Amino acid sequence: MTTTPYLNELPERQPVAYADEQLPAEVILIRTGQQVNAWLNICPHQGRPLNYAPNKFLQTPDGYLMCAAHGATFDMQSGICVNGPCKGISLKAVPVAINPHGQLQLNAPEAH
Ligand code: FES
Numbered sequence: 001m002t003t004t005p006y007l008n009e010l011p012e013r014q015p016v017a018y019a020d021e022q023l024p025a026e027v028i029l030i031r032t033g034q035q036v037n038a039w040l041n042i043c044p045h046q047g048r049p050l051n052y053a054p055n056k057f058l059q060t061p062d063g064y065l066m067c068a069a070h071g072a073t074f075d076m077q078s079g080i081c082v083n084g085p086c087k088g089i090s091l092k093a094v095p096v097a098i099n100p101h102g103q104l105q106l107n108a109p110e111a112h
Pocket residue numbers: 043044045046047048067068069070071072084085
């Protein structure tokens with residue numbers, strides 16, 4: 001069984017891939033300060049994963065997450081595509097809670 005990461009294990013504003021059997025797909029975790037955003041690693045453009053290699057994601061110099069397939073860029077706070085072929089469409093959010101021990105709890109959304 002996989003355990004979810006702890007808040008203090010996540011690098012600041014660096015996308016991290018996470019998967020376990022409770023989730024319908026791999027998840028992208030991004031910590032900003034004490035907050036963590038999570039999205040399914042499924043691009044709204046053609047349904048591909050955003051990463052180019054296991055746990056390797058592209059980021060633009062100005063801090064957007066970029067899909068490696070066709071270059072769509074996503075705001076790392078809102079998950080919305082701000083440029084590219086799926087502009088205006090958001091990644092699918094995964095609700096995140098942080099328990100008193102600082103461990104993430106992810107609530108599985110529907111994949112579609
Ligand atoms: S699949 Fe992500 S930009 Fe095309």
